[in-house]
Amino acid sequence: MNDNLLPTTTVGSFGKPDYLTKARAQAARGKLSPTELEELERKATAEWIRRQEDIGLDVLVDGEMYRGDMVAYFAERLEGFKIGGLVRSYGNRYYHKPVIAGKVSRPNPMTVSWFEYAQSLTSKPVKGMLTGPYTLLDWSYNEAYPTRRDAVLALAEIVRDEARDLERAGAKYIQIDEPAIHARPEEIEIAIEAMGIVTAGLSAKTISHICYGDFAAIYPQVLELPVDQLDLAMANYGYRWLDLFDRNPFTKELAIGIVDVHAHETETVEVAAEGIRKGLRYVPAGKLWPHPDCGLKTRTVEECVEKCVAVVEATKIVRKELAKVPA
């Protein structure tokens, strides 16, 4: 059995433990100091690193214990952004949608110290996790830049600087998520141009996570996105995006979502394994990365563990099958 085949990973976020959820609420009301909150965020990060090792995942994440929303976290640390009021995303879930109110700039690195801390806890590689420029724009209100492209390109320079800092800090994998990339398929060229700015000159493996939208509308053009690996939700879609690869072969590494993250119940290991087998019809085992469909932050810690275990156990089954086939 070759461990380099079907490396397992996750998309980025995990559920926060109850003590951290409570602490964040207290901190928001000024009843807990930032230092006390950070202490708990570090504790929760360490717990998630240990859990990922115990589960047997190959490439780890810091779990984003210190982030609420994947756009607001950056917006809060960038000049030019204002944090807007609450907007509903679905059901009873709300987020603070940022406002681009002026020219954007990055006073300080935003994720590097968390990456360094998480990496110091494990000998396995930890991914650096960023939100891509197109998504930063699309999930914010733009009051400042004359066009969406102007805003995206300005944000690309910021994400590029952060990615370079992560690489200098030792990140071997840098994930730049673009879940909004298919929001307006006619703008895919802007997203590609911006990602080119971000990843130019990086030697780390680059990854982009894309989810919840009409992937067919941007395929195969999305293959021009200058990253090494695309990370796609598949289980939630019944793997229908794979059919697109019949006509236009998939040319990158594929991180394949094999468990749905928006259901409380976890797929059986056998169902998840079948997802990997489907992926193997299009992408060789050395380039296929099993993982959950999306970030797991909306799930409880226990549900997160269950879903990650399903990914790892399913992968073991398929690795064994591959080992039986003579090379």
Place this chain on the structure above:
Amino acid sequence: MTIKTTVIGAYPKIGDGPDAQELRRALHRRDRGEITDAELRKVFDDVTRATIGEIEAAGVDTVNDGQVRWDDLLAPFARSWSGVEQGPLERFYDNNTYYRQPVITGPITTDGQSLVRDYAFAKGVATARLKAGVPGPLTFATLTARDDQYRSIEERTLAAADAIAKEIAGLAAAGARLIDIEDPAVVAAPKYIELAREAYARLADAGHALALVTYFFPPDAVLESLASFPVGVIGIDVRSRDTTAFDRLDAFRTQHILLGVVDARNTRLETADEVARYAERALKLVPQERLVLATTTSLEYLPRDVARAKLTALVEGARLVAGEKVPA
């Protein structure tokens, strides 16, 4: 006479202050089993009453109930119709807002009463002219995740139209005189425009003042087609994206136009002057009695304080519009 104003779709369900988040708290408590469905319904009623009050206080002429009870445009129907279930989450067009995709498991049927209780409640509260709202058949059909019943998009769209027609009849019997049919798919998927026309013929049989409300995308590809749809009102967004619609509004010879002039998807606040200028541009081609100023889409894409400010801009802009430009 001042030009009329209206809202479209959903209004923000909560605000930013703790005293404006009772619905969010109540839903959490319901999920934890701490309050009953009846107690939750009372909170929905209270928030609906406050929402209608807020829209009326801004001076809007034709109000709705803010769709406070709706998780998304399709949810009330996916829940109440037989043959339909709520499926996986998906992004709602190009918004960072999600909806449950309908899954069709059998023939779609409804008693047409899905919204009647809510409409009756709103009617008891509103002092301004009140309208109802339903999703459009093409939007319902194109946003469906899986269909085990109908063999084609055509069959599915017409089946949805029949169900929506029943809801319209139910609302009309409850006293609704104006009903918005929110159908962004008509402009998002213009290739289905003739299918949509066939579906609307079935809705028109319901025989009431119907408004086909489009949003998110410019109506350019279908504008002249919409002018021959069997509805009394057409809603189009002329604000949030580039469109040639302004130069072609004379295509609408009899229909009223809901002109989306206040961008409900960006916090940048229009001035009353900007609103008035949009209206005056439209008045070159449409007489004032057939023009109504509106938000571009649901204000729920904005924080509540911004939504309120947008309504104020809308109403103040309407009051600035000078006189009638086109003879009736």
